[in-house]
Amino acid sequence: MIKILFAGEGGQGVQVVAEMLAKAAFLEGKKSLYIPNFGVEQRGGVSLAFVVIDGKSATYPKFEKANILAIFSDRSISRVKRYIDKDTQIVLGPAVTQKVEKSVSIKKDGISTKAWNILILGKVINLSKVVSKESLIKAMEERFKKYFDKDPKIKEMDFKALNKEL
Amino acid sequence: MGNQILAYAALNAGAKAMFGYPITPSSEVLETWAILCSKDKNLSLLQTEDEMAAGFGMIGSCLAGVPAFTATAGPGNVLMQDAFSMAEALRIPTVAMIMQRGGLSTSTVIYSQEEVRLTCFGGNGEGFRVVYSTSNLQELYDYTLKAFKVAWKYRWPTFILADGYQAKMKGEIEIGEKNRHLDNEAILKEGVNLRNCYNLEEEIGEVIVNYENDYQKNRAEIEEAETYKLEDAKVALLAHGIVGAAAKIAVDKLREKGLKIGLFRPITLRPFPVIKAAKTLDKIEKIFVIESALGQLSSLFKEELYDLSIPLIEINKPGVGFTPKEIAGIVNEQ
Amino acid sequence: MNNNQPRFPECFKKDSKPHKFCPGCGHPLVLKALGQVIDEMGIAKKTVFMVDIGCSLLAWNFFNIPTTQTHHGRTIPTAVGFKEVKKDKIVIAYVGDGGAYAIGLQHTITSCLRNDPITTIVVNNTLYAMTGGQLAPTTTDNEITTTTPLGKKDFTTLKGPEMLKGIADKKAYLARGSSFKPLVLKQYLKKAIETQIKGNFSLVEAVSACPTNWKTDAKETVKRVDELEKIFTQGEIKND
Numbered sequence: 001m002i003k004i005l006f007a008g009e010g011g012q013g014v015q016v017v018a019e020m021l022a023k024a025a026f027l028e029g030k031k032s033l034y035i036p037n038f039g040v041e042q043r044g045g046v047s048l049a050f051v052v053i054d055g056k057s058a059t060y061p062k063f064e065k066a067n068i069l070a071i072f073s074d075r076s077i078s079r080v081k082r083y084i085d086k087d088t089q090i091v092l093g094p095a096v097t098q099k100v101e102k103s104v105s106i107k108k109d110g111i112s113t114k115a116w117n118i119l120i121l122g123k124v125i126n127l128s129k130v131v132s133k134e135s136l137i138k139a140m141e142e143r144f145k146k147y148f149d150k151d152p153k154i155k156e157m158d159f160k161a162l163n164k165e166l
Numbered sequence: 167m168g169n170q171i172l173a174y175a176a177l178n179a180g181a182k183a184m185f186g187y188p189i190t191p192s193s194e195v196l197e198t199w200a201i202l203c204s205k206d207k208n209l210s211l212l213q214t215e216d217e218m219a220a221g222f223g224m225i226g227s228c229l230a231g232v233p234a235f236t237a238t239a240g241p242g243n244v245l246m247q248d249a250f251s252m253a254e255a256l257r258i259p260t261v262a263m264i265m266q267r268g269g270l271s272t273s274t275v276i277y278s279q280e281e282v283r284l285t286c287f288g289g290n291g292e293g294f295r296v297v298y299s300t301s302n303l304q305e306l307y308d309y310t311l312k313a314f315k316v317a318w319k320y321r322w323p324t325f326i327l328a329d330g331y332q333a334k335m336k337g338e339i340e341i342g343e344k345n346r347h348l349d350n351e352a353i354l355k356e357g358v359n360l361r362n363c364y365n366l367e368e369e370i371g372e373v374i375v376n377y378e379n380d381y382q383k384n385r386a387e388i389e390e391a392e393t394y395k396l397e398d399a400k401v402a403l404l405a406h407g408i409v410g411a412a413a414k415i416a417v418d419k420l421r422e423k424g425l426k427i428g429l430f431r432p433i434t435l436r437p438f439p440v441i442k443a444a445k446t447l448d449k450i451e452k453i454f455v456i457e458s459a460l461g462q463l464s465s466l467f468k469e470e471l472y473d474l475s476i477p478l479i480e481i482n483k484p485g486v487g488f489t490p491k492e493i494a495g496i497v498n499e500q
Numbered sequence: 501m502n503n504n505q506p507r508f509p510e511c512f513k514k515d516s517k518p519h520k521f522c523p524g525c526g527h528p529l530v531l532k533a534l535g536q537v538i539d540e541m542g543i544a545k546k547t548v549f550m551v552d553i554g555c556s557l558l559a560w561n562f563f564n565i566p567t568t569q570t571h572h573g574r575t576i577p578t579a580v581g582f583k584e585v586k587k588d589k590i591v592i593a594y595v596g597d598g599g600a601y602a603i604g605l606q607h608t609i610t611s612c613l614r615n616d617p618i619t620t621i622v623v624n625n626t627l628y629a630m631t632g633g634q635l636a637p638t639t640t641d642n643e644i645t646t647t648t649p650l651g652k653k654d655f656t657t658l659k660g661p662e663m664l665k666g667i668a669d670k671k672a673y674l675a676r677g678s679s680f681k682p683l684v685l686k687q688y689l690k691k692a693i694e695t696q697i698k699g700n701f702s703l704v705e706a707v708s709a710c711p712t713n714w715k716t717d718a719k720e721t722v723k724r725v726d727e728l729e730k731i732f733t734q735g736e737i738k739n740d
Binding site: 187188189190193194196197200201204211213215216217241271272 | 553557569571572573602603605628630631632634635637646647648649650
Binding site: 011040041042043044045 | 520521522523555557558629630632712713
């Protein structure tokens with residue numbers, strides 16, 4: 001069982017990538033559960049997403065410690081300290097400026113801020129190998145169909161971000 | 167998503183109308199039903215001016231024989247008690263999905279188990295209601311189908327009592343049963359005059375005693391509970407809803423440590439599953455009641471099963487969730 | 501800091517800034533206009549501020565003025581209760597279109613009917629924002645919301661101040677401005693508070709912006725507010 005926690009702020013696309021990851025696992029025939037955790041503010045405010053993926057069974061969405069923690073913003077760091085133990089792999093998105101022990105930072109590397117969440121998702125999958133690139137692409141195309149159909153540049157940008165890590 | 171599942175389940179259960187007012191964490195039920203309505207002219211949605219109008223609108227539809235439902239939470243649940251009281255008094259088969267959020271006023275929009283008392287006994291009544299407490303996405307579907315069947319058969323206001331975690335959770339379920347046809351006879355039909363206002367004490371006394379007899383007479387068919395590894399257990403965990411799901415995993419963790427422990431998970435909070443409880447808990451020496459509230463579940467248990475006189479240890483975390491590991495840890499320490 | 505920047509109101513609470521409203525929201529514009537009016541009228545020490553549950557709740561610690569959140573739609577009756585026993589205070593009810601015209605509609609109407617000397621500010625963004633963008637009484641024709649996925653049809657868009665005109669006292673004040681035209685809005689807010697001081701009901705609606713739920717970018721947002729300023733007639737609807 002892999003337990004992944006995404007943490008950022010409203011508007012950073014935290015929930016979108018967490019849902020996509022859970023869907024990708026489902027498409028592969030794995031069991032997955034996703035649950036969001038946030039307050040009332042529509043923007044800003046801390047936004048967390050818990051994803052649990054297992055080959056056989058996923059019955060409870062929340063956990064004590066994360067196997068992988070993906071941090072999108074400085075302000076969410078204090079909220080997720082309790083989910084870190086000695087084995088947690090920590091990924092820091094391009095917007096994070098604070099230093100976090102034993103973490104790997106992702107450079108923005110020419111990717112638009114609007115696709116930083118995809119960059120982070122790519123890294124998470126790269127580290128955990130929890131789903132295949134193909135499944136993720138299927139989940140992404142399903143989720144973003146409306147946007148991709150409307151503007152091919154968005155598709156180009158998201159795939160560019162995905163391909164950086166995968 | 168849990169909320170989406172509820173809307174589809176209502177559809178498959180034979181519901182034709184929804185009356186509701188947006189309130190987190192239940193709003194997606196309303197939104198999903200809006201999409202279902204846009205594709206099927208036989209369904210209707212009315213987003214009302216507030217929850218009182220939603221509750222009474224739902225009653226209006228049921229009086230016409232058209233199965234209707236609503237979804238709400240927290241302060242919305244409070245406002246709807248006016249309508250639910252009338253539904254109890256007039257035996258109207260309403261179905262309401264309550265996605266519990268933090269207790270006390272506006273609180274959080276996230277989660278709690280603090281609407282147990284409100285949903286079971288709210289309003290100025292005696293709790294003539296059927297309340298199902300679901301513990302996962304599959305149960306959201308299955309018990310919604312059951313809720314409509316039970317409501318229209320036994321004629322008590324019926325509830326799916328879930329919470330914000332189940333509401334927003336995404337996962338897979340199996341769509342098995344599709345009912346789509348419920349008893350469509352109008353309640354308000356020729357020859358029917360309904361009252362909920364009475365003149366003398368004895369009149370209402372008689373009505374309530376008759377209702378109580380009905381309620382007790384049918385409860386064996388309605389009561390439900392899940393028991394897990396209680397057969398040889400000395401200690402039991404008592405938990406409902408999603409906390410029950412976490413407790414089930416905790417039971418396995420504690421069994422690995424050699425503890426003879428099991429779980430009693432009430433699925434109907436009203437009527438409380440006393441028959442099964444009396445049968446399966448008689449060898450238990452100690453019960454840990456675990457809930458995200460201050461003793462709302464344990465109060466129900468104590469009230470209905472006072473005679474069992476098993477020592478209860480209450481583990482209360484109002485408004486806050488539990489993880490399986492946490493439950494196992496707490497129980498282990500005791 | 502150049503002199504063309506709007507004045508940071510003295511009655512603002514510094515440690516609640518930067519505020520929590522979404523980028524592009526109309527609320528902070530209205531609140532700043534209100535803050536400046538309170539400063540200019542010198543009434544900070546005798547004002548009490550009440551907010552609804554919806555996006556307006558985020559203003560609970562905006563001012564160094566006694567403030568309380570209430571329940572959705574119940575801001576006006578709470579304000580009325582306070583004013584009833586403290587007539588020398590200036591009581592302001594700050595609500596959204598849902599709180600004023602849906603769940604709180606009966607209170608809005610009744611309070612106007614009674615000519616309660618409170619001031620209600622309605623911030624109208626044509627939908628229920630905090631819960632994710634559902635239908636509101638002020639949703640415009642064919643507007644798409646999450647509960648009108650095919651566009652709002654079949655019922656009238658509510659024009660609050662115009663509706664109240666029919667039952668308002670001769671001396672009551674009703675106006676509608678825009679969060680995007682703060683200088684004009686300030687005049688209406690000032691007149692509204694003066695009306696309260698003279699003992700009469702006042703309500704000012706401000707057309708607002710919600711790029712988050714409208715899903716509009718900056719350009720589209722401005723365009724939409726322009727449209728709304730035409731649909732929701734700007735100006736004083738009733739003035740004694």
